Amino acid sequence: MNGLVNWFIDTLGGIPGEWVAFIISMVPILELRGGLLAASLMGVDILTAVPICIIGNLIPVPFILWFITPLFSWLKKTRLFRPMVEKLEAKAMGKQDRLEKGYFWGLTLFVGIPLPGTGAWTGSLLAALLDIPFKKSFPAVLLGILIATVIMSAISYGLLGSILALFA
Numbered sequence: 001m002n003g004l005v006n007w008f009i010d011t012l013g014g015i016p017g018e019w020v021a022f023i024i025s026m027v028p029i030l031e032l033r034g035g036l037l038a039a040s041l042m043g044v045d046i047l048t049a050v051p052i053c054i055i056g057n058l059i060p061v062p063f064i065l066w067f068i069t070p071l072f073s074w075l076k077k078t079r080l081f082r083p084m085v086e087k088l089e090a091k092a093m094g095k096q097d098r099l100e101k102g103y104f105w106g107l108t109l110f111v112g113i114p115l116p117g118t119g120a121w122t123g124s125l126l127a128a129l130l131d132i133p134f135k136k137s138f139p140a141v142l143l144g145i146l147i148a149t150v151i152m153s154a155i156s157y158g159l160l161g162s163i164l165a166l167f168a
Helices: 002-011 017-026 031-041 046-058 060-075 082-093 103-112 120-129 134-156 159-167
Strands: none
Touching (some): 017 046, 046 060, 103 134
């Protein structure tokens, strides 16, 4: 992830760090994790970076929840995009077992624990494919983003070491 974050920082180097963090937070794969890491590397204050990255990561969520299923249905009608869509659906549905027991908390933890292949984009895609209603899936994704924010802020800004030092 560091290489990709650094590529974005270099590519978007002419704009303020806050905007770089915001843009990275909207990008699949990197999302809030990459946004907070970029903000930290660019010297953006944590109190500024956190809301920027949360908003950036949250912006795509309603669009994914509302429009990805109809978009996928339309794309599967084309010979060009059908294999890609089916691969994305299979990948997302392969993570379905993590959500089977208690969709709300499963989706929340899936989005909140920053591991490869998890996050708001994949969580929202999975929620849409599983037909979890918006009023249930959006709060779960939001709570997951907030959990990821705490974890990634501690990692990206070195807060974890400071917290552990308090107990030593």
